[in-house]
Amino acid sequence: MRTHRCGEVRPEDVGRRVRVCGWVSRRREHGEHLAFVDLRDHTGLVQCVVPGTVDVRSEYVLAVEGVVRARPAGTANPDLATGEVEIQECTVEVLSVAEPPPFAVDDRVDADEHLRIRYRFVDLRRPRMQANLRLRAVINAALRAGMERQGFCEVETPLLWAPTPEGAREFVVPSRLQHGTCYVLPQSPQLAKQLLMVGGMDRYYQIARCLRDEDLRADRQFEFTQLDVEASFVGQEDVLRFVSEAVLDAAERATGTRPSEIERLTWAEAMDRFGTDKPDLRFGMELVDLTAVFAGTEVRALAAPCVKGIVVEGGGETTRSRLDQLTDQARQLGGKGLAWFRVLPTGEGGTGLDGPLARFLTEDDVAGLLVATGAAAGDLVLVVADEHLTVCTVLGRLRVLLGGRPVSEGPYRFAWIVDFPLFEGIDGDGNPVAAHHPFTMPHPDDLDRLESDPTSVRSQSYDLVLNGWELGSGSVRIHRADVQSRIFAVLGIGPEEAESRFGFLLGAFRHGAPPHAGFAVGIDRLVAIFAGEESIREVIAFPKTQSGSDPMTGAPKPVAPRVMADLGLREVPAPE
RNA sequence: GGACCUGUGGUGCAGCCUGGAGUGCACGCCGGCCUGUCAAGCCGGAGGUCGCGGGUUCAAAUCCCGUCAGGUCCGCCA
Incomplete structure (x- = not known):
């Protein structure tokens, strides 16, 4: 259908008969004899010289066939990669007509974000969004390559999972076959990847979608993507090395420069010097x-x-x-x-x-x-x-x-924060609250204070921070039943409760659990920072608004009564 | 659950504080002119529930209350 992409026509092509396809970015008319049409695709613009009688309008989709010519002396456009040439003697085929766009398809004009999301399919044609999504793909590829090179194996884990009442609020999916029961969408593949370790996968990674039904922010969507990592027979130092390698690879691919080694602060030092566990070191x-x-x-x-x-x-x-x-x-x-x-x-x-x-x-x-x-x-x-x-x-x-400065403004200052406390604060029942999750291994030097002085116990957990944003976190996991029992006891979780909540994991551990540790990197945030964006919505193809709705699809929407009936559901009035 | 900001032709803004005819700017759209433009230019035109509801007032885009939507943040996010 085409011989060249719009932005890739060059002086070397002069004299060649070419065919390009794309959207009408702009049309400049000079009477019935002459009009210029800037045709746009994801690679850029090329100027087509067409008769003024051709009726094409903004965002029409065209196939243009013609001959590449050097532009007449003095008419080159240095602002365009294709500015020294143009396509002449054009025949224009209109592949699709288009209504005038709801906003300018142009980086120079910033339309209202609600409109942009409602018409995301138009917004995505803008160079900014094209660049952001393509950068995201480059970073994903770099992360994958980095993990593969280090011997990690990509495994997919279920989206329909079991409720594990702990941590973030989960999205619930009612079961059609067993009324009154539900799946939940995973807040992360945390338990699945630990089971993969018990299953001998040794080194697992996944670019995984995670879902949390919590309030949205500039750096938080219901659905987000993590580079999820877990490895067996390794400790904290190994994990930091694996993840550093992949993330620095991605940074290098994204920015052209490989950041120096990631510096390291203890949690206590970060709090003391910067008053936060995600210090902006810039x-x-x-x-x-x-x-x-x-x-x-x-x-x-x-x-x-x-x-x-x-x-x-x-x-x-x-x-x-x-x-x-x-x-x-x-x-x-x-x-x-x-x-x-x-x-x-x-x-x-x-x-x-x-x-x-x-x-x-x-x-x-x-x-x-x-x-x-x-x-x-x-x-x-x-x-x-x-x-x-x-x-x-x-x-x-x-x-x-x-x-503070905008998060995406350089330089990029990564930091590892290590030696987090195992517990943070005390809950309403007087029990300590797990800072990371209840499978986090305490620091070996502090293990004997677990019962006597729990809040002084450090854990083998660690965060990755970039310019004041938390990029990810991980920990060495508990693989020994005795340590796990002590943790549950301190948290006030009895054996029966532990069994009902995490039974499948604890059961698996009784069948031979290797020592293991892992991490997860928030890809949306990583990409946003390298894309120069302050909101992860700018690096997500189809994001939701802060109230969790999607102006494009109208989601969330009521479902038909029939669907409700199939699921055994009935709408009840909201409680006062 | 809470705080703050925003809402005005298709788009982006100004107007609001200090009430007085839907007033203005830029872009876009429609029509006309134009053979070298490139965010083309020139001429003409269409296009409005000033988010919505209520109140104050002789009079509300403007002041007050409520509400909806979008955004930023707090709470929340093991």
Whole structure:
């Protein structure tokens, strides 16, 4: 049907008879004798010279046959890859007519996202979306190649799975053959891949769709895609190496440069320095410990087990209303408040600090704060005093709020976060909550504190972070029944409950479970960052809106009464 | 469950704060002119439930309340 793609016609083709197919991007008429038609396909544009009498309009689908000629002197278009040539003596075949598009098929005009998703089939013709989806394919291929090269075997796992009430809310699929029972769509292939290890697959990977019925965000859709990985007879170091290899391959293919080795921080260090377990390493503004400075302070607002601060360089001009706003935000994040100090030029009377608490500080306080933070005249210092974790998380948020940059902006700063705590917080029944999942292996050095001091126990789990986004997480799994029983006991899950929830997994483990460990990388986020996008919707062909609907298909929709009956379902009024 | 932002011809915006005739800009669309344009140009034209409902007012795109949709975020996401 065609000899060339539109964007690939070149001066070497001059004199050749060619046939190209594509969409009418633009038409420039010069009377009945002459019109220029820019024909577009996924490779780009080519100019076709046609008689002015040919009736073609925007987005018509054409096959154009003609002869490639150099453009007349002075009429080349340096902005086009095909700008030195054009197709002349054209015969035009209209393959499809088209209504005027609902918005311009053009990267220079940014249409409303709702419209773009409703008419996604038109939106996808834009170079931006073409580039994003093709980059995604390149990254998928690189990840696959990286895993294959390391001896991993791709295995598909079921989408119809059993409910495992734990973690994210699951999408439920009613059974037609057994009324009153349901499958669920997997939040991830977590349990399936562990069973593959018991099954001797040794090294498994999959580019797997995961489904979670949780609220949507710029970096979260109901359905998302992970590079899912699991390997037997390996430990944490092996997994980090496998995944680093594949991800750095993908980064290299996407950006043309291979990032240097991925640096590593412990969870404790990340929290201490950046106030988050997904630190953005592209900028400083690290948290500074001021606990010692204010150890004996008389200022009640600063008397706390932990005091830390961040310096906003040049932030001295921040308005009072903005500072009040930040204080409110600090409270919403769980802090008692926010102390702020403007650093004044030295020598101008008093303390050198300005702010509501400044006049209560001693000279030693001021000197200590300035030395510890290194703040200079014109800077703003934000201080939070509270429990250690609260101080860190509040300042961590403020740090990103005040110093953060768009996630996709270079440079790309990967980080491994290791040594996560095994448990985070305490649930309503007074039991610790698993930070990762209940099959995560505790750190061997901490195993003897599992019962006596559970919240101090580290786990063998690890996250991959890029520019402040969590790209993925993984862990070494528990393969020994005795350790697993102890974990369940600490979590307050009795043997019977464990059996009913995870029986098939625990049963499998009784048949010979190899030590194993794994990881999963969020591909949507990885692609978005390399595509220069702030939302994963831009790298998904057919995304949903924040309320979970699809303006193109109208999903979710009611189903016919017959379908409901087949499934044994009846709609009931929503509870008040 | 909550906070904030947005909603105006097909598209993107301005108008809203400070109420006074659906007013404006750019693109697109339709028709005409035009033989070297390239986001072509020139002339003419069509196209509106100012998201929806209610309230205040002599008068509402504009102010108030509610609601719907989209977005950003908090909660949520083992």
